[in-house]
Amino acid sequence: MLDDYLKANLASWDEAVALHLSSDLYDVAGFKAGGTSLSEIELGELGPFVHEGTRLLHLQCHFGLDTLSWARRGAVVTGVDFSGEGIRAARALADDVGLSARATFVQSDVEHLPDRLSGTFDVVFVSWGALIWLGDLERWADVVAHFLHPGGILYIAEFHPYAFLVADDATPDSLRVGYPYFMYGVPQRFDEDGDYADPDARMEHTVTFEWLHGFAEIIDPLLRRGLRLDFLHELPFTVPGLPFIFLEKDVAGMLRVRGRHDDFPLTFTLKMTRERR
Template sequence: MIEQHEINRRRWNEITPVHARSEFYDVPGFLAGRNTLFEIELDGVGDVNGKSLLHLQCHFGMDSLSWARLGAQVVGVDFSEASIEQARDLAQQARLADRCQFICCDVLELDQHLTEKFDVVFTSYGVITWLCDLEKWARIVAHFLKPGGLFFIAEIHPLALMFRENTDKFELAYDYFSNAAEVVIPPGPDYADPSFVPTHGENYWAWTIADIFHALKKAGLEIGEFNEYPYSCYPQFPNMTQQADGRWILPAGIPRLPLLFSLAAHQKL
């Protein structure tokens, strides 16, 4: 385990059981057939039927299993033991264990645990901010892609992470240009269940859009389509409302900000 990631691992071990029973994640709905993937990643990744897919930082596996339902052969990876235990149990309940396996390790050490190459490497929503070394992450992505393989990330926009969460107003609190400095945040209400406050805080790294592009290019990937979106995947700010498609939008009268982005890249042939 990467030393700087240990406090985050403890936090995710603590909050995973809360997430698994939360309305936000709606596990019963998933088991009844709900696909947890958003339009962004469904359109960006495309048809996965018959393809191999590596899901980095998969939490407790709902998106991994949703890709498996669409025909992919999936490997999900997460550093939280509680998340992987829950993911494996969920795979059994969903009768998808033959199409989706899970590995518990730090994503930056995945090359010590897995040798397979993949058609698609995928990661989404609250992932790279937990990583202390973006260039090593990009090398991991490139390492596991087959020639011509697709990498796709859908993620919270770095600009949106400049604002303090869990407040009743919009408050700029963090630098955009952090120079890869570690940001320590004390415990606060959980995004999936605000009534729960974990005992562990979190460390995160505020990587810029340029940081992401540069890391992937340095790892040898060819950068493809990049998009930004004025909505979020969770209620990040005060008075956001959820749409029928699951998007969370800012209230009327608030200038629209880029809250999410997506990026595709390919391994060279």
């Protein structure tokens, strides 16, 4: 049974799919023309571990653009998302670009995925704005460990928790804290029009529930399930998509804090390996 938080979030994500498919941010036309939606960050850090035939599980894949970008590099991919609209669009996109033979898409919330998908994977991939939608990272860590065979890799490229602490009206000169770091499992309720891909969009489903997770909350459950930390990186830039007014694009098209390009963490990435014993 979907709880009320999940139901609200699902309605919002189902509605966002059509908007994102036609947005400049996601650039589906560029992908169809042969491009990749993956940034230099994931390509540089995870790319060397993804080869022809690598079995990759993408949790919270949205409409499959990043999933299919890994398939285009040779991976055999499974994308998972709770949004039926997202999964339908992902399957259609896979057909469109001739990748459906190496791409499977499963509609499921993360928590119940072991009931709906069998097998294990070489890589579990999680990226950009996925973790804030999950209230229970203990359960999430169970799912990650369940799907990784011994020696398999978890790779995360995510917005830095610090970026979500800053108040909505903050400026680069006053980056004051507007949100709590410790949430004790209770989500923040938002009721906002617009969308990160189109701030002027008028949405029907405006209420969402989101959880900020600190580093310990993310990493500790994974360590306790036998994953070894290979690296943890913090970067002062991130991919386009965060709608905060204190950010601007740098010459490479990455977002940084206006006027303080190297001062403020906006991304973290990590790689963990499931121990062989």
